[in-house]
Amino acid sequence: MRFRSQLTNIATFTKLTASLSSLGKVCWMRLEDGVVRFTIIPDQGTQVWAQLPVDAIFEENTYFLEANSGVVNLEVPVGALHRALRSAAGATTAQIRLTKKGNIPLLALTVLASSWTAGSNALGVTDADRPGQGPPERSGPRERETLIVQEIPVKVLHESAIDGLHEPRCRDPDVHIILPSLIQLKSISERFTKLATDATATSGSVTGLGASSPRLELSANMHGSLRLAIATDSLRISSVWTDLVNPPLDPGQLSQTEIEQLPSERMRALSDNDEAAWAKVRIDGKDWGRVLSVGRLSPKVVACFVHETALILYVYLPGSWNGEDSCLTYYINSYAA
Amino acid sequence: MATLSFSLAPPALLQLHDALICLAKFHDTVAIEAEFDLLRLSVLNSSKTAYSAFVFDADSFFETYAFGISGGRNARPDKFACQLYLKALLSVFKGRASGRDKDTAVERCEVELHDETDETECRLVIRMVCGLGVIKSYKLTYEQTTVNHAVFDRNKTLNQWSIDPKFIREITDHFSPSAEQLDVYSDGGKAIFTSFTTKITDGKEVLRQPVHTSVAIDKRDFELFIVEDNLHVAIALKDFKAIIAHAETAGAMITARYTRPCRPLQLSYGFKGVKSEFTLMTRGESSGDDTSTSSHAVPELSARQTPAPVQFTQSNAPSKTDHMPPPRSRSIRPLTGTSTRATETNPDSQRPSASINFDSLFVPADDDRQWDVPNEEEEEEAEDVLGWDATADQDTFNASLGPRLQDNEPRMPTQDATSRDEEMGIPPTQRISQLHGLGLFD
Numbered sequence: 001m002r003f004r005s006q007l008t009n010i011a012t013f014t015k016l017t018a019s020l021s022s023l024g025k026v027c028w029m030r031l032e033d034g035v036v037r038f039t040i041i042p043d044q045g046t047q048v049w050a051q052l053p054v055d056a057i058f059e060e061n062t063y064f065l066e067a068n069s070g071v072v073n074l075e076v077p078v079g080a081l082h083r084a085l086r087s088a089a090g091a092t093t094a095q096i097r098l099t100k101k102g103n104i105p106l107l108a109l110t111v112l113a114s115s116w117t118a119g120s121n122a123l124g125v126t127d128a129d130r131p132g133q134g135p136p137e138r139s140g141p142r143e144r145e146t147l148i149v150q151e152i153p154v155k156v157l158h159e160s161a162i163d164g165l166h167e168p169r170c171r172d173p174d175v176h177i178i179l180p181s182l183i184q185l186k187s188i189s190e191r192f193t194k195l196a197t198d199a200t201a202t203s204g205s206v207t208g209l210g211a212s213s214p215r216l217e218l219s220a221n222m223h224g225s226l227r228l229a230i231a232t233d234s235l236r237i238s239s240v241w242t243d244l245v246n247p248p249l250d251p252g253q254l255s256q257t258e259i260e261q262l263p264s265e266r267m268r269a270l271s272d273n274d275e276a277a278w279a280k281v282r283i284d285g286k287d288w289g290r291v292l293s294v295g296r297l298s299p300k301v302v303a304c305f306v307h308e309t310a311l312i313l314y315v316y317l318p319g320s321w322n323g324e325d326s327c328l329t330y331y332i333n334s335y336a337a
Numbered sequence: 338m339a340t341l342s343f344s345l346a347p348p349a350l351l352q353l354h355d356a357l358i359c360l361a362k363f364h365d366t367v368a369i370e371a372e373f374d375l376l377r378l379s380v381l382n383s384s385k386t387a388y389s390a391f392v393f394d395a396d397s398f399f400e401t402y403a404f405g406i407s408g409g410r411n412a413r414p415d416k417f418a419c420q421l422y423l424k425a426l427l428s429v430f431k432g433r434a435s436g437r438d439k440d441t442a443v444e445r446c447e448v449e450l451h452d453e454t455d456e457t458e459c460r461l462v463i464r465m466v467c468g469l470g471v472i473k474s475y476k477l478t479y480e481q482t483t484v485n486h487a488v489f490d491r492n493k494t495l496n497q498w499s500i501d502p503k504f505i506r507e508i509t510d511h512f513s514p515s516a517e518q519l520d521v522y523s524d525g526g527k528a529i530f531t532s533f534t535t536k537i538t539d540g541k542e543v544l545r546q547p548v549h550t551s552v553a554i555d556k557r558d559f560e561l562f563i564v565e566d567n568l569h570v571a572i573a574l575k576d577f578k579a580i581i582a583h584a585e586t587a588g589a590m591i592t593a594r595y596t597r598p599c600r601p602l603q604l605s606y607g608f609k610g611v612k613s614e615f616t617l618m619t620r621g622e623s624s625g626d627d628t629s630t631s632s633h634a635v636p637e638l639s640a641r642q643t644p645a646p647v648q649f650t651q652s653n654a655p656s657k658t659d660h661m662p663p664p665r666s667r668s669i670r671p672l673t674g675t676s677t678r679a680t681e682t683n684p685d686s687q688r689p690s691a692s693i694n695f696d697s698l699f700v701p702a703d704d705d706r707q708w709d710v711p712n713e714e715e716e717e718e719a720e721d722v723l724g725w726d727a728t729a730d731q732d733t734f735n736a737s738l739g740p741r742l743q744d745n746e747p748r749m750p751t752q753d754a755t756s757r758d759e760e761m762g763i764p765p766t767q768r769i770s771q772l773h774g775l776g777l778f779d
Contacts, residue, residue: 077545080513080547080548083513083548084548084550087511087550101549104546142557144554144555144557144558145555146507146552146553146554147527147552147553147554148511148550148551148552148553149549149550149551149552149553150548150549150550151548151550153546153548
């Protein structure tokens with residue numbers, strides 16, 4: 001089993017691992033010909049299934065993969081991977097490869113970075129024992145090179161270990177809508193969560209909430225509106241965004257009649273004053289904040305609401321590569337009222 | 338009875354504060370020693386593996402400095418020593434010299450020692466003379482004590498490098514925050530710094546293992562680099578970072594001196610009337626174990642120049658990498674290991690400033706300890722303890738390393754972190770003693 005590649009778009013890779021690491025400690029990294037997939041399945045909270053074309057983060061002509069099944073499955077401590085990648089910021093070249101030290105498989109990230117020195121330095125190898133090293137040599141400003149090797153311990157997952165892992169399946173969504181600016185959404189969500197936390201803490205009524213963070217109520221309709229709300233015993237707040245886009249479905253994939261039968265089309269038929277036109281989910285405030293950390297990649301996010309069941313986010317990364325191919329899918333379960 | 342009073346100008350106050358911050362990273366009590374021409378602050382960490390000292394020159398660092406002592410209960414007629422709770426001392430200086438509030442900024446700091454034999458409490462009085470006639474006084478209780486110093490003989494060091502701490506900080510920035518140890522070696526034209534952690538790695542734990550990071554920089558980045566190739570020494574990363582951070586604020590070129598693994602390493606630098614020295618115990622194998630390189634052998638000559646205990650490790654080291662010690666000699670250990678060492682070294686440790694030109698006479702011909710099963714219970718106490726010299730005057734500072742220093746035989750877990758060969762096998766065994774050995778990070 002072999003894998004090695006030069007990295008491209010190191011910033012993207014770094015940001016991606018940063019947002020993944022906020023949701024889980026370990027990540028299943030699946031390397032295939034042409035496609036890389038990162039999956040996070042925490043015990044509790046949001047699942048992420050991220051699929052990227054190889055050239056989104058790896059240099060395609062150096063991407064080398066060799067495995068019996070054509071697939072390499074790794075369990076990677078994603079936080080450690082993220083930290084390691086930060087060493088590659090401003091790197092001249094960066095290479096990642098699967099290797100082994102003793103019995104521990106590793107992802108070794110080799111980074112060559114260079115900077116300029118200001119002053120002159122002496123080469124101090126004038127040890128009397130080694131006269132062959134030559135006289136000290138002085139130099140003015142020069143390029144200095146630093147070679148950094150980060151060795152991230154990983155686990156190679158056998159096919160059988162991942163057989164049971166499947167991407168969640170959901171019924172067709174009731175509402176799909178493009179989310180507004182994630183940073184705005186994030187700060188308002190955090191504000192609400194904090195207010196609700198403070199309110200429950202001061203009023204002392206923690207019934208039903210327990211130690212967990214407050215539940216945000218997120219709802220949307222097919223008329224371009226998104227509502228973020230939170231309610232506790234002492235307060236009830238909501239923010240509404242309007243004039244958002246409900247993206248049309250790709251007519252190439254579904255026939256006109258199929259589209260007409262979708263729940264979202266039924267929702268579209270309802271008037272926007274009608275409460276029934278809103279598809280609603282209840283989500284954990286803190287977890288939602290971590291999900292929104294993907295905003296650092298400045299993506300386009302389509303949120304699909306399955307009323308009272310789940311929220312699915314399709315996060316499309318910007319960039320020169322084929323935008324539609326690289327998609328991070330977040331599966332967020334709705335809590336019962 | 339001793340009298341001590343000195344005053345500091347704002348820049349010196351800032352430097353004193355920086356030094357205290359650095360010292361606080363090692364332990365919670367600071368020893369203050371006053372002599373006629375200097376003031377020394379030193380801290381020894383609880384596991385006695387790191388000793389740090391700042392020496393402030395009486396003339397160039399202080400605005401005024403007066404010290405007097407008269408016999409009595411003092412063991413040494415020419416110096417006074419006490420210890421203070423470092424946090425208490427630090428809080429006095431906190432934010433004082435920043436000059437945020439221009440009007441009431443500290444203009445001068447006066448420190449006076451009240452060592453009255455007829456009073457029950459000894460006090461160190463610190464007065465901050467601020468603008469607008471504001472005077473803030475602090476009285477701190479101190480405790481008279483005798484101070485231990487790590488002794489380190491600079492003349493005996495075989496390896497030495499000097500570098501701008503900025504470059505080193507750039508290196509340590511790449512390390513994982515949870516990494517505990519730092520291994521340093523050179524290979525060809527490169528100096529390689531590797532962070533690692535000695536911990537059991539099995540099963541699920543593997544993924545929790547900190548990332549091993551190795552950073553190679555050109556030897557030309559050093560002002561001076563005289564180091565035996567492929568000689569690995571390892572020190573505690575936390576200590577190293579604390580030192581680098583201070584050296585960088587002080588803007589001083591930092592120099593490392595060491596002989597070999599399992600012997601102390603000293604980092605030192607000086608600036609504006611301040612000399613700082615940090616003596617750290619190193620780990621590693623005293624002879625190279627890197628199977629992929631051939632030039633690792635430690636010269637015999639240098640081995641003979643160093644105190645006897647090193648020879649133990651040297652004779653031990655080859656066996657460590659190759660075989661598991663058979664259990665046979667476990668019961669023998671106290672005899673061959675501890676007691677041999679005790680009888681060999683004690684005579685010398687009692688005269689710390691004596692010559693250290695031991696030769697192989699002191700080396701036991703047959704060292705059974707190499708077969709021992711590592712016994713962490715016993716070694717917990719024995720490992721990595723520095724040698725001490727309680728008399729600590731200037732010449733013993735430069736004198737020999739106390740032979741009481743005891744050696745362990747840790748294995749280098751990262752023999753060749755930069756090797757790109759996948760075939761490069763690293764022996765997976767790890768001595769249990771390493772896990773609890775230092776008590777530093779338990």
